[in-house]
Amino acid sequence: MRQLSIVLILVAMALPAYALVTAPLSLFWQAFTAIGMVIAVNVLRRLHDYRWALAMMGLSVLASSRYLYWRLTETLPLGQEFNAWDLFLSLGLIGAELYAYTILVLGFVQTIWPLHRKPAALPADASQWPTVDIFIPSYNEPLAVVRPTVLAALALDWPRDKFNVYVLDDGRREEFRAFCEHVGVTHITRADNKHAKAGNINAALKHTRGEYIAIFDCDHIPVRSFLQMTMGTMLADREVSLVQTPHHFFSPDPFEKNLNTFRKVPNEGELFYGLIQDGNDFWDASFFCGSCAVLRRTALEEIGGIATETVTEDAHTSLRMHSRGWKSAYINIPQAAGLATESLSAHVGQRIRWARGMAQIFRVDNPMFKPGLNFGQRICYSNAMLHFFYGLPRLIFLTSPLAYLLLGAEIIKAQGWMVLAYAAPHVILATVTNSRVQGPFRHSFWAEIYETVLATFILVPTLLAVINPKLGKFNVTAKGGIVDRDYFDKDIARPYYLLFSLNMIGFAVGIIRLLAGSAHPDTLMLNIGWTMYNLLIAGGALAVANEKRQVRTAVRVRTKLQAAMRLDADSGAYLTDTLDVSYSGVALQLPPELTVATGDHIQILLMPERNDVWLDATVRRNSHGIVAAQMTEMSIAQESALVQALFGRADAWIQWRETQRSDKPLSALLNVGHYGLRGGRDFFQWFFRSVFTRGSRGAPANSA
Amino acid sequence: MRAHHIMSRLLTGIAAMLIAASAAAASDVSSAADSAGVGTDRASQQSARTLSFEDLGMIYSLKLRTVFGQASIPLNLRADQIVTAATLDLHYAHSPSLRFDLSHLSVYINDQLLRTMPLSAETASGTSVRIPIDPRLLLPHNQIRFELVAHYAKPNECEDPAHTTLWADIDNDSKIELSLSPLPGAPSLERLPAPMFDAGDERHLRLPFVFNGAPSPETVKAAGIVAAWFGAQADYRGADFPVSFGALPGGHAVVFISGGNPPPGFERFAGLRTPTVAVVDNPTAPGSQLLVFAAADADGLVQAAQALALGHLSLQGAQAEISSLQLPPPRAPWSSSRWIDPSKPFQLALGATGPLSVTGLVPGPVSFEFSLPPDFYPLSEDSVHARIKYRAAPISAVNSSLNILLNDQFAGGVALNHGDDHRVKKVDDSSTLDVTLPTEALRAHNRLDAQYHFRRDTNTVCEDFDSSSLQGSIDPASTLEMHHYAYFSEMPALEKFADGGFPYSRLSDLADTAIVLPTTPGESDVSAALIALGHIGRWTRDAASRVEVTTLDAMDNVKDRDLLVIGRLDRLTLPDDWTDRMPLRLSGDQLELAPIGWLTALNERYLFDRDVDSARSHASRVIVDAGQNFAALMGFESPLASQRSVIMITAGRGGDVRDAALALTDPGTAQFVRGGLTLVRADKVSGYDFGGHYEVGHLPWWFELKRWLARHPYLLWPIALLLAILLGTLLNVALRRKARARLKTKG
Incomplete structure (x- = not known):
């Protein structure tokens, strides 16, 4: 009854909405309407209550629908005065705009009410807690990467007899076997590597019997509260098949590293884990992300284990469990952290895999038609998959004004001012609304940079995967490891050169045409403005491709922890605080009672309130009351203590976002523009150097 | 053909706001001398009449072009007169650069050569010639044709047959002078509507209606049905119906007799039990005839009038009795043959005004006429399509074209390109040109022209070229198609009353129409009512069998109808809810324009771009200048029922309501009747739109929403x-x- 009345109200609102969308207006009145809408949305965004954000979404959808309706009915170059070429280009642009509109609306629906689920309490009696198998699959990662993960997993706050840690070693390495034996975890191997990670987990499932499976990628180090935070939800609702937590990265990804935005601007993943998964949870559509999650064995076995048909087995597995009526949950508290991809090429390679996998699922198990899903799940999965088709639309947006400036094609049959009057509220309202909704997790205009960097690389794999899910296997050489010098990644940057150069030419031609006098200066200026924006975005992509040297080999976590320090086991210990801690060393406040010199051996106890394992270290620097010490050879117990202090604290990653600036669309635009200009400058420097010093490969660029 | 010319006169917008009403009346020697002596020339003795070419519909001079130029004009004659002598007084000029030994101008009447005039250097700048016409050549319908044979080169030299120097113009003040003799016939119903109306007479119809004493509303209704019938016959000519409450005029007239007290000379119609229609000789004017309706009471007169209008009369002898009459079922909206049905494609050939095929280098247009319901409301820009199927001779050059014009406004065209290879082109099937007609150019009565423009191939000047092989035709299968429309109109819209009879013409039996007369109507009130009904009848082309006529004090009986209120302002005492709605009203002795709210004024100015204030000041200036000496039409929503309209045919104390009604019947003045108030002062007509709109008809809800937002x-x-x-x-x-x-x- 209530649902019926809501449906009736929505239908009643659809009528005036239809009229608002389709009413034709003169330029004057459309401009008047545009200004009114922009003012309204800017007032709304200052209001705190969430209902105003919902109103902004409504207004934004109205403005965008109005724009698209006008585009579709008034501006397509149909008629005798236009040729097929104009129409072709125009259909490309309108297709891209329809795509962007679909993503905008689906995105609003998907994130309409982030659920902010709180962890559910566990039964007071720990003997009722279930048994959990902890899977750490690995294929070719070095042991040094896997060690902390295993040690942190062993230190989870859970009755020791109720969980087992399994290293699923598809590399079948002796070194791993020895380590596992040494620390007391099970080393599982199999004869082949069929279906990669999915096959690896499925094989291991046969050897274990825990009611629940927690899965960590071998470089995702869990905090000790992981099971406490997630298992309550599993026990509270027997229909929950999956509890997912965010993937958190304590090292900068290539964007953050190369643009120096680490912990200042939200990175690419934060939108997904900070907002989208939380929004998905509202629709019971949070999906498995391959790591940092707990799965229910019965659910997994019901669908025949992890899905193996696609290269994104995680989302596909969730989709199947959802279609069988299983629920999922998302707890938006970082409960594990890992290293981000080091280089842009590795990052691109990973995203190609995701994009291809999502396109494969879209093809073989389309969520729009798969039986058993509810409305929200269809929307969320579809949007997650459609999102990865941004390659072509993004390239179209980056080149559309060139069709007019360089080829003289009339792809929008309207006068420039009219286009502005219709498009401005569409773009501005979408930006401001997204800033209001996504602000803490994605700054305005950064999506353009993230997408532009990847657009050319995911275009072909996604399209091929849709044509045939078996096609589209592409390998970008993962350079891997530490970026030990500044260099310009020419291979990756090739498409950005092209886009940047083309837009540069378009810009120049446009200016020349403007100076030479044009019959439609407004249309010309509109296209020049658009090209300038595209130049900034392409410049931003170039700036990302300018790889910066990574300074430290071991990642440091800048954390203030309580610590104790002594000279040796017999001398007195003094309490102090750390300044930063890494796997290889630690910087501390020198307690006033102590004096040390460079080269001295000292002992450090991290988090004395819950730890009694002293770490041995050598003083490397000592000045201004700050001691920097390097760890000496560690025992397993010492290493474990360090891992627990570094990565295992329950609150390790919670205050992580505090240093970020909040989003303001205009300053975000300036920010993006700044990187765009920097990329452009780097490009010209590289370009001229290449021209004047023939044969030089990969010109170094200044780090800003 | 004549209708076509009137249309073009109407459509060729005369920009001035004020216009002299001179269009339709041909000067007539005897009647011009004595305006009261209506139609004396149409009967009795010998008379003379002069018709200029302008009277015959030529608003411009006839232009003859190319080596062989042709043009013709129609000449129709009344059937009750015979021509005893005729002279053509021709004024023309021609190119001075012709080879005069090879050039000449010929005049034909009904394909009989009248005379061939050699062209010479002396006649080039203009000359006139009088050509007597043998009256025996003249028929009721005649055609006068002119042919120019002109050359500028010697016989064996190269010549461009379309050279601009090949021209001759025949002035439209050229005249035909006729001496006429009456051809009296015995009174007969068979010839109706002749002799009261004769299709051969292109002039405004002027037909007096005579009553024995002040008529009752029912009697006026009977007269109104007859007037509407004559209005439909007179069609584009327009009709005036002077009214007399007693005295019999000379000439043809219509007489209504009821009760046992007929006027002298009509005693034989006293005491009739069955309603009777008769044609009798006019006792006061020998040679002219009277159409007499006689009955015991007014209801009988109505029955007789309905029988005539519905064509139920047995048209034999001089007198018919109507024993019983069954009215046909009520009409559906816009079901009259006048209007095309927008729900199905209209075969353009049904509205063709001439041949569908044209020949020659500079052919005239292939023209079609059609009437759309005045409240036809297109819901989109491309609601109305003309699908023209055409064939053009393959010999025409590449840049020949076919253009489509709607009411003289260019609507679309096509280049007659028969492919790249000129030598092997073939036309064996029709091509289709789909034109979206500009909806803002549509009106009640429309003309669609398909105009071929042929070009010679200029590369081959000396090639033997026969311009008569340049031919084009429009297939009879060409259609007019209408989609996405509603029946809706923004009112007041007096222009739709002037052009279309709207809103009364919607039901062609006028079942929604009521005429409201002053409590004691005078001769001119009744005359104005009859003229208005004649005007409506012109548009409905149907019997006004269900019209109601009432007086002001009995208005409540007709409150759910569209009202046509007739009477001088000072003789119409109306309640406040009426005067509040009237754009012009009497306040005490003073005339005043209804005030306009500031919101309406703002809306009108900024949304609809209408300067209401200056329209108001212009209107008040006209009223002040006129004193009380003006007539007016005004339209507003009926205070008695929503969605119903009132149109008031009125006048100031010194004016005559007939002038307002007559303004509708002359295309020259009718084009200025518009908006909610139209002032008629002498022969100057000006229309005003003061805002304050109401709406009739229905729009689809979605369009209504859109429209509301757009407004x-x-x-x-x-x-x-x-x-x-x-x-x-x-x-x-x-x-x-x-x-x-x-x-x-x-x-």
Whole structure:
């Protein structure tokens, strides 16, 4: 009854909405309407209550629908005065705009009410807690990467007899076997590597019997509260098949590293884990992300284990469990952290895999038609998959004004001012609304940079995967490891050169045409403005491709922890605080009672309130009351203590976002523009150097 | 053909606001001398009449072009007169650069050569020639044709047959002078509507109606039915019906006799039991005839009038009795043959005004006429399509074209390109040209011209070229198609009354129409009512069998009809809810224009770009200048029923309501009747739109919504905001509830 009345109200609102969308207006009145809408949305965004954000979404959808309706009915170059070429280009642009509109609306629906689920309490009696198998699959990662993960997993706050840690070693390495034996975890191997990670987990499932499976990628180090935070939800609702937590990265990804935005601007993943998964949870559509999650064995076995048909087995597995009526949950508290991809090429390679996998699922198990899903799940999965088709639309947006400036094609049959009057509220309202909704997790205009960097690389794999899910296997050489010098990644940057150069030419031609006098200066200026924006975005992509040297080999976590320090086991210990801690060393406040010199051996106890394992270290620097010490050879117990202090604290990653600036669309635009200009400058420097010093490969660029 | 010319006269917009009403009346020697002696020339003795070419529909001079130019004009004659002598007084000029030994101008009447005039250097700048016409050559319908044979080169030299120097113009003040003799016939019903109306007479119809004493409303209704019938016959000519309450005029007339007290000379119609229609000789004017309606009471007169209008009369002898009459079932809206039915394609050939095929280098247009219901309301820009199927001779050059014009406005065209290879082109099937007609150019009566423009191939000047092989035709299968439309009209729209008889013409039996006369109507009130009904009849082309006539004091009986109120302002005492709606009204002795709210004025100015204030000041100036000496038409929504209209045919104390009615019947003045108030002062007509609109008809709800927004564009974003806030608030509640339900853990 209530649902019926809501449906009736929505239908009643659809009528005036239809009229608002389709009413034709003169330029004057459309401009008047545009200004009114922009003012309204800017007032709304200052209001705190969430209902105003919902109103902004409504207004934004109205403005965008109005724009698209006008585009579709008034501006397509149909008629005798236009040729097929104009129409072709125009259909490309309108297709891209329809795509962007679909993503905008689906995105609003998907994130309409982030659920902010709180962890559910566990039964007071720990003997009722279930048994959990902890899977750490690995294929070719070095042991040094896997060690902390295993040690942190062993230190989870859970009755020791109720969980087992399994290293699923598809590399079948002796070194791993020895380590596992040494620390007391099970080393599982199999004869082949069929279906990669999915096959690896499925094989291991046969050897274990825990009611629940927690899965960590071998470089995702869990905090000790992981099971406490997630298992309550599993026990509270027997229909929950999956509890997912965010993937958190304590090292900068290539964007953050190369643009120096680490912990200042939200990175690419934060939108997904900070907002989208939380929004998905509202629709019971949070999906498995391959790591940092707990799965229910019965659910997994019901669908025949992890899905193996696609290269994104995680989302596909969730989709199947959802279609069988299983629920999922998302707890938006970082409960594990890992290293981000080091280089842009590795990052691109990973995203190609995701994009291809999502396109494969879209093809073989389309969520729009798969039986058993509810409305929200269809929307969320579809949007997650459609999102990865941004390659072509993004390239179209980056080149559309060139069709007019360089080829003289009339792809929008309207006068420039009219286009502005219709498009401005569409773009501005979408930006401001997204800033209001996504602000803490994605700054305005950064999506353009993230997408532009990847657009050319995911275009072909996604399209091929849709044509045939078996096609589209592409390998970008993962350079891997530490970026030990500044260099310009020419291979990756090739498409950005092209886009940047083309837009540069378009810009120049446009200016020349403007100076030479044009019959439609407004249309010309509109296209020049658009090209300038595209130049900034392409410049931003170039700036990302300018790889910066990574300074430290071991990642440091800048954390203030309580610590104790002594000279040796017999001398007195003094309490102090750390300044930063890494796997290889630690910087501390020198307690006033102590004096040390460079080269001295000292002992450090991290988090004395819950730890009694002293770490041995050598003083490397000592000045201004700050001691920097390097760890000496560690025992397993010492290493474990360090891992627990570094990565295992329950609150390790919670205050992580505090240093970020909040989003303001205009300053975000300036920010993006700044990187765009920097990329452009780097490009010209590289370009001229290449021209004047023939044969030089990969010109170094200044780090800003 | 004549209708076509009147149309073009009407459509060729004369820009001035004020216009002299001179269009249709041909000067007539005897009647011009004595305006009261109506139609004396049409009967009795010998008379003379002069018709200029302008009277015959030529608003411009006839232009003859190319080596062999042709043009013709029609000449129709009344059937009750015979021509005893005729002379053509021709004024023409021609190119001075012709080879005069090879050039000449010929005149034909009904394909009989009248004379061939050699062209010479002396006649080039203009000359006139009088050509006597043998009256025996003249028929009721005649055609006068002119042919120019002109050359500028010697016989064996190269010549461009379309050279600009090949021209001759025949002035439209050329005249035909006729001496006429009456051809009296015995009174007979068979010839009706002749002799009262003769299709051969292109002039405005002027037909007096005579009553024995002041008529009752029912009697006026009978007269009105007859007037509407004559209006339909007179069609584009327009009709005037002077009224006399007693005295019999000379000439033809219509007489209504009821009761046992007929006027002298009509005693034989006394005491009739069955209603009777008769044609009798006019006792006061020998040679002219009277159409007499006689009955015991007014109802009988109505029955007789209905019988005539419905064509139920047995048209034999001089007298018919109507024993019983069954009215046909009520008409559906716009079901008259006048209007095309927009729900199905209209075969253009049904509206063709001439041949569908044309020949020659500079052919005239292939023209079609059609009438659309005046409240036809296109819902989109491309609601009306003309699908023209055409064939053009393959010999025409590449840049020949076919253009489509709607009411003289260019609507579309096509280049007659028969392919790249000129030598092997073939036309064996029709091509189709689909033209979206500009909806703003549509009116009640429309003309669609398909105009071929042929070009010679200029590369081959000396090639033997026969311009008569340049031919084009329009297939009879060409259609007019209408989609996405409604029946809706923004009112007041006096222009739709002037052009289309709207809103009364909607039901062609006038079942929705009531004429409201002053409590004691005078001769000119009744005359104005009859003229208005004649005007409506012109548009309905049907019997006005269900019209109601009443007086002001009995208006409540007809309150759910569209009202046509007739009477001088000072003789119409109306309640306040009427005067409030009238754009022009009497306040005491003073005339005043209805005040306009500032919001309306703002809206009109900024949304519809209409300067109401200056229209008002112009109107008040006209009224002040006129004193009380003016007539007026005004339209407003009926205070008695919504969606119903009132049109008032009125006048100031010194004016005559007949002038306002007559302004409708002359295309020259009717084009200025518009808006909610039209002032008629002498022969000057000016129309005003003061805003304050109402609407009749229905639009689809979605279009209504759109239209409302388009008319309140400043509300678009506030409504969008309201809607978004409403949505946000609702979603906030609904989603919070759903989220709570989702987080509720299962025990």
